[in-house]
Amino acid sequence: MKHSALLASLVSSASATIYYAGVAESGGEFGVWSADATPGTGLPGAFGVDYKFIDEAGIDVHVDQNHLNLFRIAFLLERMAPVATGLGKTFNETHFDYFKEAVDYVTVTKGAYAILDPHNYMRYNDPSSQPYSGSVIGNTSDPTAATTAQFGEFWGELAGRFADNEKVIFGLMNEPHDMATELVLQNNQAAIDAIRAAGASNLIIMPGNSWTGGHAWAEGSDPSSAIMHQFTDPLNNTAIDIHEYLDVDYSGSHSECVSDPATNLAAVTSWLKEHNLKAFITEFGGHNNTGCDDMLTNFIKYMDENDEYIGWTAWAAGPFWGSASPCCTDSQSFGSFEPGSKAVDGGPSLYDTVWLKVLQPLVPEKLQWSGVASVTGGELADFPA
Template identity: 55%
Template structure:
């Protein structure tokens, strides 16, 4: 009965103008659930919790929520761990892995009162994460007999959403950075996920990615011979209209997030996407971005975050990346930048990105009016 009333409430609200939308969800990526398999050709599966992989450090989540006042954590996991290869992709889970992941999500949402963006960090591929982002079979590729099907992907999302349906502070991110696949297939997989989530009785916000690593700068462009995301992603159908577009936008020369110099201006590179969102009455979350530890990147990040705040088409962002296993390694933007994990140092034994990038470019752009209660939604 409660879910029925919630459905009616969200459905009626979705019919209203969204011109009043603003930044609702702001925070950080928590990367670690996908660790421990790279180059292992499956030998790191399922892996050992707190040895090969981990999801969050609860004490640093405390710092982000209590001191930095953010309200969003994008928490990565690996589909080959959640759905072991012996099971195949679908509704049968590794309950040990799920239990640890759910504990992280519940700590963020139920204990700390923030929102958790669930992130299957798989590039819309399944069966071999050893050399991500390029290893594994494209989900739904009917010419590949080893590939999981679109139907299986929908079954996976039905089961995952069913388990979190009663947690209003969860956001469902369909998949991390699809690329080098037909954009029509991304649409089909996204739609299967949306259908599965809603069939499970889950009414929370969904984020749907596009092609080309879901880059905002290429949203209206052909990428590696595949149709622009803009040709297909406006065809998504959500019965309660609580789906937004998932965008990644790094600021270095090739948009990879691997370089310490920022050369790609966010505002101009996102302009075509912004127009497309406005024309299609859609919203977006920039769930990954980053920049190096230098004034040039501080300026570029500041410019982009101010742009997002100034355009009602964007309702959130999350910077890459914190996480319990980064140590002195730099997950973004130059070898010496370091991670965003509080308490860590960079590879030179100097302050990491939480002590440099965060106060210079992130903290000044955290709104004081973030969403603090209610089901995750477009408003």
């Protein structure tokens, strides 16, 4: 009995496997916000002036020096599929070429993996005041809304263009919220069906409702936990996309970290285990203070110790953040996870104080560097010199 108990203890405490680790690249969704919520603001915008997907020098540092193998690259639906022609398979080809150039740099030139991130909150036609502006995709009571079928058409077209790149991961949508969970599931399913019909076997990651927050997964009268597992994928290569911030309201807008990940992720982790599903946490972050240092460390270790989690991207890096901070600042500007960024006073940025000090030491020494991205992962290896 003692031997069995000891064996069980060793098994339960064994580290799980993280195959993919990196940062969210925020910048491709920039340039549209309008104080008076004017529709069409910044569309399509000037590439390199109003918005930009990545900075190649920053990617170089994160891959070559920090040995990260995953980048989540944000874009806007309204730029890729212009409002004039509607959501679907008609693309702005100039814009798509800029986006593909960024994805190819990450995946082909640098050999890392890329998550395609339509940063639209399950809305389309007016990103001027995100995350609330625009019509909810699939809302049949809104005559201005794009349909679920159009969402599928869009993903079928995009997936077909990247089907031959095994290092591309399809993130279906950033943070759906304030809508029926059944509609989130329907839209997700339409996208999955279209992706597979396009001949793309790539890994898919799909969100839940309520900003796809892990802490909220099983909460409320219409929780993601009730139905989100009902999706189907003929290739069984779909994981769950989860976001989780550590501040008081889970928004990432306060500098104090007070929401314990082990407590707040317990329900979604149990749900993943119950339904034999894997997950990525593609947004999380923290500020430069002792409480956040400890909680971010615990956050990464929680994912390490629960094999439901196979990858993560911290929020955020990106070419346009400069001295502005994308996470946890209480309106102060301390830079981002973009290499070379500085605080507004010219001092160290969150790249120096949080990424290098706290998160970088927790990046696994071995990650997947070759082969198709999948829910089962691939061969783990040291960074290829």
